Amino acid sequence: MTSFRNVAALARRELRDALAARWFILYTIAFAVLGLAVSYVSAASAGDAGLSGLGRTTAGLVNIVLLIIPLMALTAGAASVASDRERGMLAYLLALPVARWEVLLAKFVGLGLALVASICLGLGACAAVVAVQGGGASAGAIAWLAGLSVFLAIAMLALGLLVSTAARKASAAVGVCIFLWFSLVFLTDLGLLAGAIAFRLPIERLFAAALGSPLQVFKMWTLLASDATLDVLGPVGVYASETFGGRLHALFAASLAAWVIVPLALAVLTLSRRSAV
C-alpha cells in the first residue's frame, strides 16, 4: 500500500514536470501538426473514404507515429534518470524512504501518462480534422491506432529508461537513444530489405525477424486491426495470416510486451546496482 502511494506521488511529480517541460510541448505540437497535415492532405484528395480498412489517412498517420513516437519516448526516457543523477536529484530521491524500483516505476508511469496525453491530443486533433472533412478513416481505425501508439510509446520509454539508468550523463543517454531511434526506424527495415533481396531469406525467417522489431510489430498490428489480414504485405503477410490467423494479435502483443518488460526489468536491475551519483 505504501508502495502504491509512493509510486503515485512520485509519478505525479514526474507527470507534472513532463507536462511543463519544453520537450513535451514541442513534441506534442510537432506530432499534432504533422498528423494534421497528413490528415488534411489525404482527406482532401478524392473521396476514398471508408472504402478500405486502411485508408490513406491511417497509412499516413502510421508513418508519422513510427517516426515521432519512438523518438519522443526514447528521449523522454533517456533524459529522466540520467539528468536526475547529473543534478544530484537522484541522490536526493533515493535518500527518501522509497525503494529504487519504486522511483523507476514512478518515472515510467509518470512519463508514460505524459506520452499518453500527447498521443491522445495529437491523434484526437487529426480525427477531428478528418471528421470535419467527411471521412478518410474510420473511428475504429483511429482508436486502434491510438491504443497501439501508446503501447509502442511505453515500449520505447522503457528502452529509454534502461539507457538512462546505465548512462553517466544525460547528453550521452540522449545521444545513444537517438542512435537507437535511427537504428529502429531505418537500419532494421533496411536490414530486413537486404535480408529479403540480397540474402533471399525464406518468408518465415523474415516474419520472425520482423517480429523482433517493435516498429514493424506496431505497423503490422495496425494493419491487422484495420484489415483483419496482413495480405497487403505480400507473401510474408499472407504467410503470417494463414499460419497464425487470429493468434497474430497475441503474437504481436507478446512481442511489444517483451519490449516493455525486459528493458524495464533490466533498468531496475541496473539502477539497484549503481551508486546514486
Next chain:
Amino acid sequence: MRVVASILALLVVAWARADDLAARIAAAAPGDTFEVGPGVYTGPVRVERPLRLVGRGRPVIDGRGAHDIVTIAAEHVEIRGFVIRHSGDDLDHESAAVRVLAGHAIVEDNIIEDALFGIDLKAAPDSVIRGNVVGGKALDIARRGDGLRLWRSDRTLVEGNTFRDGRDAILWYSSDVLVRGNVVDRCRYGLHLMYSDRVTLEDNDLTRNSVGVYFMYSNQLTLTNNRLLRNRGPSGYGVGLKESGNYRIEGNLIAGNRVGVYFDGSPFAPGGEALLTGNTIAVNDVGLALLPSVGGNTFTGNSFVDNLEQLAVLGRGNASRNAFALNDRGNFWSDYVGYDQDGDGIGDFEHEPAHLVESLLDREPKAKLLLFSPAEQAIEFVGRALPFTRPDPKFRDPAPLMRPPAVAATKHGRPASLALAAAALAAVGGLIVAGARLGPKESTP
C-alpha cells in the same frame, strides 16, 4: 398421451398438405394460377405444365436434403413468394433449390436458404430471375454450388437478386443477358461470364468475393455503374478479363480489391472497343494489373486514387501498348506530381511514373513487408534524388487530369463516430493534463 396424439395429428396434417401440394400441382390445368397459403410443405415439387405458383404468407417448401427441391420442366411457369430451403449437398448431382429446364420461366421474390445450387437454368431462354434472396450452404468453397447458373439461357433478365455464400453467379453460353441491381457477397466469383456475348452488367454490388466480375472468352460486354469492393480472395480481382473483347467498362467504383482490374489477353482480337472510362479505381493493392502481352485498351477519364501500386505489369515489359488518353484527355492519377499553369485541367507534364520502391517490389514481392514504413519513404526519396537509380516508367499518360472526374458514387466514412473518437481522445489527453495540474500541491512522499 394427448401430446403424442397432437404431434401425430400435426404430422398427418403436414404430410397430407405436402402430398396435397404435389398432387394439386400435378392436377392443375395448364395456365392456372394457384395460391399456396402459409405452412411448411415438403419437396420435391415438379411443375410440368404452364402454371403460376404464388405463395401467400411465405409458405415454405422444404427439400429435406434430397436432391432438387423445385423443378420447372415446362415453359411459362412462374413461381413467386416462397421460402425454398434445404437442398441436397451432393456436387455430383448438382442439387438445386430451383431447377429450370424450360424457357420463359419467372422466378421472383423467393427466399432460398441452405441450397447447394440456388437457381439453376438449363436451356431456359427468355426467363426472368428477379428479387430473390439466395443463401448457400456453409461449406468449404470447393464444395459449394453456384447461387445462380445460366446454361444456354439467352435473353434472360437477372435483376435485384441477392446471392450470398455461394460459389459463382455464372453465365455459360448465354447471350443478350441483362444483369442489373444484384448483390453478390462473400462468394467465389461475383459474376462470371463464360462464352457469353452481348451481356450488360449494371448497378450491381459485388463485394467481398474472391473476384467481383470475371469475363472469360466473352465479347461485346458492358459493365457500367457497378460497385466492386473488397474482393480479396486468392485471385482478388475487382474485374478480371480473360481473352475477352469489345468491352466498355464505365462509371464503376472499383475499390479495396487486391487488384482493381486484371487483364489477361484482353482485348483478344484487334478491332472493336476496349474502353475503360469514368471509373474510380481506388485503394486497391494494385490498380491495374496487365500481362505483358496485353495491348489495345484505352483508358480515359478514370480516377486512379491511392492504389498501393497504380499499375503493375506482371512480367517483363511495360504497358505502352495501351492508350492512356483519348482525344487529349487522360486520367487522374493521385501520384501525379506535375502542375497546370495554363489552367486547362490537364497537367502540363506527362505522367510517367517511375517509383523505385515499386520496381523493387515487382522484383521481390517479399519486400512488401516494408510497406507503410519510413524506410519505404527513404528508399523512394533516394530514387527521386538520384536519377540513375530511377527505373523505366511502366506507362505514359500524355494528358493527366488535375482533378478526379469522380462520377462513381463513393461511400463516405461516418464523420459522427469519427468526431466521437476525436472527442474521446481529446478527453483522455485533457484529463491527464488536468489531473496533473489540479492534483494536490504536495508532491514528495
